[in-house]
Amino acid sequence: MALAQEISHRPPDVPGAWPLLGHIVPVLRRPLEFLPSAAAFGDVVKVRFGRLPVYLVTHPDTVREVLVPGDLDYTRGRIFEKLEPALGKGIATVSGAEHRRQRRLLQPVFTRERLIGYATVMRTAAEQVTDSWRDGQTLAMDEVMNxxxxxxxxxxxxxxxxxxxxxxxIKEGMRALTHGLLLRTVLPTAWERVPTPGNLRFRRAMARMHGAIDDVIADYRQAGQDRGDVLSVLLAVRDEDGQSLPDEEIHAQVMTLALTGIEAPGAALGWVLYEIGRDREVAGRVRAEIDEVLGGRAVTFDDLPALEYLGRVINEVLRLRTPLVFMRRTLTEVRVGRMAIPAGSEVIYSPYLLHHDARWFPDPLRFDPGRWLPESSGRIPKGAYVPFAAGAYQCIGKLFALTELTMVTAAICAHWTFRPAGDAPVREVATALVRPDRLPMTVHRRTRTARG
Structure with missing residues (x-):
């Protein structure tokens, strides 16, 4: 039976659309309220970005129906098209067979041996940063962690x-890219060509970042040495024909890794320290576990599995403060739940929406690492927790990110305590990520531990 005969349902419209603008205004004004509220209208609902219809999947089952087929029924969506001019045709923007090819080529970047080396770099960076801290100092922890x-x-x-x-x-370029991504996604592409001050700043930041990365690649090509880092791996990669990757592709992969490896973990690290610092019970359990596992020595990659409670704290931070939206585009007419979505349609799934749905996470605004105990996490539906996306396009740097969050937090908590400073509440600010508006914290050196 044809799809059109099997399905008579079309996704309902979410109320609140503005004339001509659709849902652009509520999405930009209050995305953290708008997205979770959409789940009340169905498992698949329709919103509009101007005249563009966009289908929002809100239930873990419908999310899995979109993600599990992966690149068979879907390609990258509008948000990735907005990234391509800045990132190039790297693993974060390409689809289908080209994505599978690039994913195979990038596997050597994330081997266990390489991750062990990166973990040491992460710990050393944390130690060097904290060596400059003074007891009783108040820091802008969001900026420090970024x-x-x-x-x-x-x-x-x-x-x-x-x-x-x-x-x-790279820092300025990636900040410009992530801070403006939500706006660039919902507004027409023609807006990007308007010479507004914001667009001009964006272009200058992109040009500086691209130039800096090109210079580094040229330096490495000339030196011809393996320095044990990601760029050395990329320069050594050979495709199926034994050819090295062109500079353009290496540049795109460096850009992609920078996008996922700076702003997102920087914001997450700030939130992790905030949640530990504002709850004495959580802080006590984190530090007790670190002291027991490390015994006063420096944390290593092999210690990470034993830091179970810290892992639950990190999982809960990634639930609460998570990427706002990911997008796909249908290659053909598809069935999602009982709904028909036309070919060529933009489809959104929102980790933030899913992670704040009380059906899967009771009292969703409450920070509760206990959700991730085995007896509790086993009740969370598949598709309800997707901080790194899922399916064919799951973030290839997931283990890198989790390693960084755990290594850096353990290295800091082994020697420092910290508390939020001041009485002003910390607000969530939504761009491509959910970051704090400000995060002043006062730090104190622990006196009963010694650096290994």
């Missing part, structure tokens, strides 16, 4: 660079 993530990422990407401004150019 800079720490930048340092860990750039040292993992390229251990050597003769240009001290390279990291700063």
């Amino acid at each position: 800079d720490l993530a930048l340092t860990a990422l750039t040292r993992s990407l390229f251990a050597f660079t003769a240009r001290p401004d390279t990291a700063q150019a």
Whole structure:
């Protein structure tokens, strides 16, 4: 029986659309309220970005129906098209056979041996940052953690660079890209060509970042040495014909790894320290576990599985403060649940929506690492927890990110305590990520532990 005969249902419209603009205004004004509220109208619902219809899947089962077929029924969606001019045709933007090819080629970047090396870089970066802290000092912890993530990422990407401004150019470029991504996704593409101050700043930041990365690649090509970092791996990769990757593709992969390895872990690290710092019970359990596992020595990659409670804290942070949306585009008319979605349609699934649905996470605004105990996490439906996406396009750097969150937090908590400073509440700010508006924290050195 034909699909059209089997299905008579079309996704319902979410109320609140504006004339001509559709849901652009509520999405931009209050995305953290708008997205979770959409689940009340169905497992698959329709919103509009101007005249563009967009289908939002809100139930774990319908999310899995979209993700499990992967690149068979879907290609990358609008949000990835917005990224391609900045990132190039790297693993974060390509689809189908090309994505599978690039994923195979990038596997050597994330072997266990390489992850062990990156873990040491991450710990060293954390130790160097905290060595400059003073007892009783109040820090803008969101900025400190973003800079720490930048340092860990750039040292993992390229251990050597003769240009001290390279990291700063990457930081500014990635911040411009992620902060403006939601706006660029919902507005028409023609808006990007308007010479607004924001668009001009964006273009300048992109140009500086691209130039810095091109310079580093040229330096590595000329040196011809394996420095044990990501760029060395990419330069050594050979395709099926035994050919090395062209500079354009290497540039795109470096850009992709920078996108996923700076802003997202930087924001997550800030939230992890915030949640530990504001709850004495959580802080006590984290530090007791670290002390027991490490015994005063420095944390290593092999210690990570034993840091079980810290792992649950990190899982809960990634549930609460998670990427806002991912997108797909249908290659043909598809059935999702009982709904028909036309070919060529934009489909959204929102980790933030799923992670804040009380059906799967009771009292969803409450921070509760106990959700991730085996007896509790086993009741969470598949598709309800997707901080790194899922299916064919799951984030290839998932283990890198989890390693960084655990290594850095353990290295800091082994020697420092911290508490939120001031009485002003910390607000969630939604861009491509959910980051704190400000995160002042006061740090104190622990006196009963010694660095290994």
